[in-house]
Amino acid sequence: MGQEELKLLQGTLDLLVLKSLIFGPRHGYAVARWIRETSDEALQVEEGALYTSLHRMEKRGWIEAEWGVSDNNRRAKYYGLSKSGRKQLAASERTWTRYAEAVFKILGAEARA
């Protein structure tokens, strides 16, 4: 904690959600929790927006939903990456990394000057 909360950059949410599913199907709650914990609670995402992202990507066919049973034996909707979702993830990751590298380069250059 202690750190300032970061607002999410436009278009990043889908990427994060896709990434969260790379280790296998998860339900929405797990995705939210994973993003919160993995980013050390630095990223604040409204969970409503997260679900919106999930459903939107399901409509696009990037992820596929299926009802399953959670660890504590409750019915939950699990999302998994589809083939096109995987492709999308790879592409977004590449773009995002190149983008971030470029930004870092510029920031680094400024520090050297």
Place this chain on the structure above:
Amino acid sequence: MSTIDGLRRVFRIASVRRDVKTDLEEELDFHFQMTLEELVAGGMSQSAARAEANRRFGDLKKYKKDLERTDRRRVTQARWAEALRIVRQDVGYALRGMRHSPGFTAAVVATLALGIGANATMFGVVDRLLLQPPAHVKDPGQVRRFSSHGHWSSGRPFDFNYLAYGDFIDWQAAESFESVAAYNLRATTLGLGTEMRRVSAGFASGDFFSLLGVQPVLGRLSQRKDDLPGAPPVAVLSYGFWQREFGGDPSVLGRVVEGGRQGYTVIGVAPQGFIGVELEAVDIWIPLNSFFVEFGSEERRERRWAYWLKIIARLRPGVDPSRAETEATLLHRTGRREMIEQGFDADVAITLSPIQTERGPSASQESLVARWLAGVSLVVLLIACANVANLLLARATRRRKEIAIRLALGISRRRLIGELLTDSLVLAGFGGAVALLIAAWGGELVRTVLLPDVAWAGSPVDSRVLVFTAALTLITGLAAGLVPAIQASRPSLSADLKEGMRGGRARRSGTRMALLIAQGALSVILLVGAGLVVRSLQRVESIDLGMVPESVLLARVELEPAERSDDEVIRIHERALERLKALPIVEEGSASGGIPFMSGAIAELFVPGLDSLPPSSRPGPWIDAVWPGYFATMGTPITHGRGFTDADDANATRVAVVNEAMARGLWRQEDPLGKCLQIESRDAPCTYVVGVVANRRIHDIMRPEWTYFVPLKQNFDLGIGALFVRGRGDSQQLAAAVRRELMVADPNIRYGVVQPLQEVIDPKFRHFRLGATMFTIFGLLALVVAALGLFAVLAFDISQRTHEIGVRSALGASRQGIVGMVMRQAVGLTAAGLVIGLVVAVLASRKLEPVLYEVSPRDPLVFGGVAVTLLLVAIAAGIIPAARAARVDPVKALRSE
């Protein structure tokens, strides 16, 4: 592979069908439960945890709405995609199937194409005649057409669609009508010298265009002021005439078209396609008043018995048509009170019928036949459907095992039926496409041959025919495919899986047999109809017309407009006829007031010793005034007494020649010569009968009517209708020579219309010829289709029963026995259809009576002929399958399984 696809699909559809809202609720519910548990486990109170969970989630209401919308879209999208995928897959499957069995495909497509094509063709015709309102008419439902109907004293009904000028005037005053208009279409001459030509003119009263709500494309249309006596003569050109004669030149306005007494000033052009409310083309529209001027017949305005105008009205909004009819009838009867008192038109009443001529009581024989043919084409389609259904059933039988496996693997029946229906729809689609070609060709044929006088617009395949064909194709595809699809999807699974290909003999489908029998029965009905119509045509063609029209020409002479005495008119014609008779190829010539099948007159007639004429004389007796040599020219035999000579002139004793029907009707066995007729009045001097002629058909080609002839010089009431010339050789060449001579015969002659008399008579037979031709074509089509169907089913059956037949012959069945078995089946099925068909035909053929002539609707010759034909066809269809069955080698057949 497709089965596994099917399985997967089944489940996906199931998940998609779940309610979106419940799913969403459950998902979010789970989320909140988990969050709460986590927070409470971390030490929060219930209420604090709830608040925190809500904070983390954000605006729940808004998100829920968004999510639900997204989900709904997703589900819809998925359903469409799925449906499309299934259709694409099924269509692909159907197309592959068609490629695999080109023979089967060709048979089905051809059968459907003929069935649908026949209907598309007839629809194009019926649509024009009965369905489409006339072009450019505003709110055509409110426009009605007058006709009068009642009974002659003979009890025979009459229907007039022409009415008197007085009726037109009277009805204008009626409360029921917003507006009333009258018109008369006839040929007239326009232009001068070499520019001269016959055009079709519409003489229409002042309100004609405003009543119909037509707008001009150029200038203005004629109005009431143009139709007043003394108004300058004007004309409105039809669009086609304007294009043809004036190249669409807008400066035509104000030009004078030579015609009538003073020429007509062009004031406007009617819109393209406007031909009034009839079906014939009109070149030029002229105010009705000009008709009286041009034809010098002012007295026509007064004559209640001159029926020469067609009259239409626009109903006042909200007026009940039956009330309007009552009012019109009352005015009509009041107007002819005197005639009714004299016993004419005693029960006359007015009918207001739809604006489409052919829908009303004045429908032509041609349209009556067209309606019949449309019905017949539907029967052809039914047969085609039955046939295709049968072929599909046979194919489904071949695929029984495959279908059983797929059902066992869990494909739903719905999907299977869908797949099989797609199959028949694709086949129907191809059939429909070919049908359009047939309709384009057939429509052209029917137009030129059946209804040459109708002004057809556009191609026989227009957008309405397209829509009709598409709809019919869809229905046909479903109708032909539904039964086979349902049947195929309901096999007894275990039986089909266990049996080999040879199985299923027991279920050799009652449906298929029923379809075969139905096909046979329907084609019997069509063939009986065709037979009756053809026999009628034979009868009609053998009618003794009482004249020999071959090589007789009819020459109608139009004089330069001028005031002339009767004597002058007679002299002009006499001179012209002399010149014609001087031509070496002309043998005889004469003239008359009336023209057979075109114009004639009925005058009141009194016979001393009789109170009134017998009812059988009505309509009639017809009077015709003729020149000497008339009977010889027309080829009408004089059976008793003499014809007219030059001596029978105005100063001589008044004489008459009667036809046999009239002579027998009036005087029975007595000698008619020297009997007295009193024409028009009881006080009139006697006109003495000097001769009897054969019954010449006057106006009704079906029956002889009472007719008597008087010398033209003793009775000029009718004027001179036409000159008649009997010549040698080709009638067209003769006509050309006569026309040339006539045009130079006299400066008073403005124009001569010369045509073979046969041309006037032929249209009277046209509907019989056409009915017979088309009925026969459709009947044969049905027979061929039914025969092919029988052949296909038998052949298929034999191929399915190879094993059984092998067993039979192995057990000692002779070849003859096997052939007999197949032939028995063929003839048995046909005989069943034949019996049903004949029974239905006996019950239904009565309806055909209006288009028959002197043939009983139960003509034994026709029924017997059809029965024999059908059995012969059955034998022919059975021969090849029977031969194939006989050739089955028992050893091979038994080893093959």
